[in-house]
Amino acid sequence: MKAVDADVIIVGGGNAGFSAAHAAAERGRSVLVLEKASRERAGGNSYYTAGATRVTHGGLDDVRDFIDADERHSSTEVPPYTPEQYIADMERVTEGRNDADLTRVLVEDSQGTMRWLSSLGMRYRLMYERQAYDRPDGSYLFWGGLHIGNTGGGEGLIADHVKIAECLGETVVYDCDVTELIVEDGRVVGVVATLPEGRREYRAESVVLAAGGFEGNVAMRQKYLGDGWQHAKLRGTPCNTGALIEAGLGVGAARAGDWGSAHSVQWDAFTPNNESNRELTNRLTRGGYPNGIIVNRDGQRFVDEGEDFRNYTYAKFGREILKQPGNVAYQVFDAKTRPLLRVEEYEMPDISEYVSETLDGLAEAAGIDVDGLRQTVDAFNSGIDESHDFDPTIKDQRRSDVQPPKSNWASSLDTAPFYAYPVTCGVTFTFGGLKSDVDGRVLTESGDQIPGLFVCGEMLGGLFSNNYPGGTGLAAGMVFGRRAGSIA
Ligand SMILES: Cc1cc2nc3c(=O)[nH]c(=O)nc-3n(C[C@H](O)[C@H](O)[C@H](O)COP(=O)(O)OP(=O)(O)OC[C@H]3O[C@@H](n4cnc5c(N)ncnc54)[C@H](O)[C@@H]3O)c2cc1C
Missing domain, CATH: 3.50.50.60 (FAD/NAD(P)-binding domain)
Structure with a gap:
């Protein structure tokens, strides 16, 4: 030996x-x-x-x-x-x-x-x-x-x-x-x-x-997670390419766990250098959505932003954005909810951000369908259950009864200025x-x-x-x- x-x-x-x-x-x-x-x-x-x-x-x-x-x-x-x-x-x-x-x-x-x-x-x-x-x-x-x-x-x-x-x-x-x-x-x-x-x-x-x-390996992502995952942005190290997973399988190891899914979050869509950035690291994450709404380019909502505390939903919403047109979505807030967003994330240098005094102006600036956003916000605002007070520290049951529902933290979007943050899918790990x-x-x-x-x-x-x-x-x-x- x-x-x-x-x-x-x-x-x-x-x-x-x-x-x-x-x-x-x-x-x-x-x-x-x-x-x-x-x-x-x-x-x-x-x-x-x-x-x-x-x-x-x-x-x-x-x-x-x-x-x-x-x-x-x-x-x-x-x-x-x-x-x-x-x-x-x-x-x-x-x-x-x-x-x-x-x-x-x-x-x-x-x-x-x-x-x-x-x-x-x-x-x-x-x-x-x-x-x-x-x-x-x-x-x-x-x-x-x-x-x-x-x-x-x-x-x-x-x-x-x-x-x-x-x-x-x-x-x-x-x-x-x-x-x-x-x-x-x-x-x-x-x-x-x-x-x-x-x-x-x-x-x-x-x-x-x-x-x-194998999150750093585009071909493996596409093979195991499915088509579309080649468009995800890599949040962390480029070194994790799955080579040792394949080497392990090669010497007889069994596979375990869910090879078809990954941890993925909402991630700044347009700022330059938004992959594997060691200076900005986690600041590119956009985790404030429970206090607002998320719409696609058509102005349509597609998830329950208030289903649970962020810690229990953030890792599954990245992949929902991959399914949207252009792999992009927009988190929308107004002057009431904007102060609740974390400084570290939402005051990141060179953040992708749109601000407007009107919702229509916001949609135009961000490239969201104007009528689509207006209808979504109108329905959302009028669907809010006002019998519960807004309270981000608890699951406040302040719900908006729309499709999909927003189960907690529904705050009407009615106070200028309005804000939109474009997000895409940031893949974390497989x-x-x-x-x-x-x-x-x-x-x-x-x-x-x-x-x-x-x-x-x-x-x-x-x-x-x-x-x-x-x-x-x-x-x-x-x-x-x-x-x-x-x-x-
Ligand atoms: C932006 C971001 C924020 C996150 N925030 C959190 C958080 O706050 N809390 C949390 O619990 N998790 C968080 N995660 C997830 C967390 O990073 C991982 O679950 C955890 O760090 C994985 O640890 P690990 O040691 O398995 O992998 P890693 O820390 O990735 O270490 C793997 C190492 O293996 C090396 N390597 C790869 N291939 C080879 C090779 N062929 N030869 C030699 N070396 C190799 C890599 O270079 C790397 O250093 C976050 C991830 C990211 C990207």
Whole structure:
């Protein structure tokens, strides 16, 4: 047997890969993280995130000891988020297509894994700017089951991971494009990679695949997600091209999860450089739609914008926009609802935006059918159930009885100026991946383990389908990364 370069090779230096790396290094294993991107562009999709991480907790007192101190804590209400709620959210948004065992482990391990990362040096805080509304009395109420995030967002998350990796003695090789798995006597014993200096092999006892989904591969998107997905804009890293998913299938791994759907959001349609933008990252997302309406170029609505809190609908509305003429839609607000939109997103430099004193003027400026928009807004305004007050902090049942209905947060569009934000589909990550047990051991179709091979993060299939509860990508990455690294 040839000499090994490390005990454990991790392919991919994102949140899942580093979580696996730290768990292995903590056990005294020598760890090599092989990362395709350059050092300057590393961090995968994890770098682009807001750092929002969904974990169970019993309220602020339950997490206060490991989150950053903040003077607002004394006037803040953080409703508990129980394991039962987490499981129910996963089942509801995926319409029951989530793997029950993976989900149970995700939920059970979520806070413990966050505490473990915190003990290694990862910093966390309450996400006031994204997940709380300030109330008239000056206090804050958190909503939507997603309350804690990384200090410094995705950039902070990756910076902290890199620091922890240094402390634990892990070696990270950048510019290292892993292309193949080496199998000897039925066991995965290493990988083949292309580096600037040429091709080489790396050998180890175990290989953990944490190289993301296939969202960065236009041909695979079109093949598995369907026609139209070639037009989606890539929100995150261009490096996640599915090569290692195919390599895993090539050595006998089974597929798992929903290969026909992906996480996709409403995304600035027209601003230049709206793909894989490391400066603007998440600022290109347009998440304020629950307080307004969304219309297509014909001025027609096509989703229930107020079906649920944003955290439970944002990941499925991107694909609805792909179905609209020109793959574009417009979020429309008036002077009453515009102040509710997040500064980070809606005051982005070079934002695509139309503003007008009249609705007709807005439609003309934006290229929306004038009569179509006028009829839609008239019907929407007159369909509003005025018996409930508008309140964005709760599901207020202030509904507009139109088709499709708007179930909550219906506020009449009647006060100038009017605003329209053009949005297209921004693809985040794909849901289909490789099959594994709850410890990341890669399985074949018949349920046998492939010795030496582990998987975690976006590459692990089975958790999500069609939709996704916000903050679960980072949670799944840390939980299953840690578990794989604990036995690899
Ligand atoms: C704009 C944006 C915002 C988001 N916001 C959130 C959020 O707030 N909360 C949340 O939970 N989720 C969020 N997500 C989703 C989240 O990013 C992912 O679910 C999560 O980061 C995936 O982690 P990962 O480690 O599996 O993948 P990644 O972080 O993408 O890491 C995969 C790594 O593998 C490397 N790689 C790929 N191919 C190879 C190869 N052949 N050889 C070597 N290396 C390779 C890549 O370069 C990359 O560094 C967001 C995503 C985007 C794009």
